[in-house]
Amino acid sequence: MTRIPHETSGEPNPLRSLGLDRLRRRTSMKWRTYPQDVLPLWVAEMDVPLAGPVVRAVTDALERGDTGYPAGTAYAQALSAFAAERWGWHGLAAERTAIVPDVMLGAVEMLKLVTGPGDPVVVNPPVYPPFFPFVTHMDRRIAEAPLGADGRLDLDVLEDAYRRATAGGGRAAHLLCSPHNPTGTVHTAGELAAVAALADRYGVRVVADEIHAPLTAGGVEFVPYLSVPGAESGLSLMSASKAWNLAGLKAALAVAGPAAAADLALLPEEVGHGPSHVGVLAHTAALRDGTAWLDALLTGLDDNRRLLTELLSEHLPAVVHRPGEATYLAWLDCRALGLGDDPAGVFLERGRVALSAGRDFGTGGNGHVRLNLATSPEILTEGVRRMRAALR
Known part of the structure; x- marks a missing residue:
């Protein structure tokens, strides 16, 4: 399939809106499963503020008592x-x-x-x-x-x-x-x-x-x-x-x-x-x-897919990565790193970065990890840096 950029919506990229200090105040699974020193790039939650129309719809419902x-x-x-x-x-x-x-x-x-x-x-x-x-x-x-x-x-x-x-x-x-x-x-x-x-x-x-x-x-x-x-x-x-x-x-x-x-x-x-x-x-x-917000998100995800490709090429060239055509999840083949069937465990223990273990995905998952790239470029960059540090 031919890839062309998404149309710009005029909305700011929601993936660039939140820093680690604000994200760590969240109480959901992504941010509370691991200790504070672990960078979570695993479960499918995005590091974004909600779209304005969604916030207004929920706020209006609560003000009406429409629950x-x-x-x-x-x-x-x-x-x-x-x-x-x-x-x-x-x-x-x-x-x-x-x-x-x-x-x-x-x-x-x-x-x-x-x-x-x-x-x-x-x-x-x-x-x-x-x-x-x-x-x-x-x-x-x-x-x-x-x-x-x-x-x-x-x-x-x-x-x-x-x-x-x-x-x-x-x-x-x-x-x-x-x-x-x-x-x-x-x-x-x-x-x-x-x-x-x-x-x-x-x-x-x-x-x-x-x-x-x-x-x-x-x-x-x-x-x-x-x-x-x-x-x-x-x-x-x-x-x-x-x-x-x-x-x-x-x-x-x-x-x-x-x-x-x-x-x-x-x-x-x-x-x-x-x-x-x-x-x-x-x-x-x-x-x-909320489609304008979605378009801004999609543009940001395209940018992050390109960034992840560049980061892996520079820091983890042995990792095989085929950029996804959809989702905000990257499937990384880490078998050439020699980390065994569960590289996610090594990255967590040695690099303090949480990824989803490929073996949990069934046949064909051993030696792989799934990385959530729906985050800021800075956090994504730090995540790959930690993965590289885990190999030393």
Whole structure:
């Protein structure tokens, strides 16, 4: 895919707004899991102030005492308009959506609709670690179809996994990560259409986790799974959570393809009580009024991807890094450093920098780390400096 810069929005780069002194006053997981001398570049929280429209929406709700249960379709309508504007997708119909607490809990509910206890769920490791426990804790079993050496879907491997998953005549699903976490791969329209064709051939139901969809690099086009031919029976989970840093304001949307509407209609009514009403208001404001802030963020992330490439080339040339096409996460192959299967442990112990351990991402993760580059250039630079110091 050709990369071109994002259009400038006139908003300041939010990644340059906060210093370590302010960030260390935060009480969330990223900043409270490790001691103060550890620089945290791990879990998917961004070091940014919130977008102004989100702050106003939440503040206004609190001033009104508007903190009850979620209702209405404003979130779905805002996402539909965003999808049409950003991705050219006009097929997101509000009547085929449901509010769910968050993307992973929504994925669990979607998998319950299309599989039963003991059924296989195909995943593409290395992949977002919670996929594994969420699937197994709901009494389904993991069926792996690892990515290819290029970090992309291997359609032959995927077909073999589909064949094995359905060999006994039971139901099976594919929990698809799109864009892919941790590699930052954006699946092309052709790849997704091929997935849809295979799913139709083998009777596999695709549930797409598309939480990182708004976070593409400059010039890279995200393709919604439900927009490709043959994906009509698919289900998708979308949210403003990752792109606007709203993990603490719980809300997401389950979206059904036209042929999956009847499945979604069977979602238990009580699932819709789980999302935060204030979260729904925040996500709606982000999608509707926070796009200028998002564009400034995307430009800053492009800058940080280039900076990380330069820093690794200068300080850690043995680390293999393919800049991601999406997300704000970098997947680093550290096997040539000789640090064993868990280099994240070495970087933490010797360099006092926290990264996500690649082995947690399943097959293909050993010897890798995932680095969160959604921070200031200064913090990113210090993080790589600490990684280099850990080798001495």
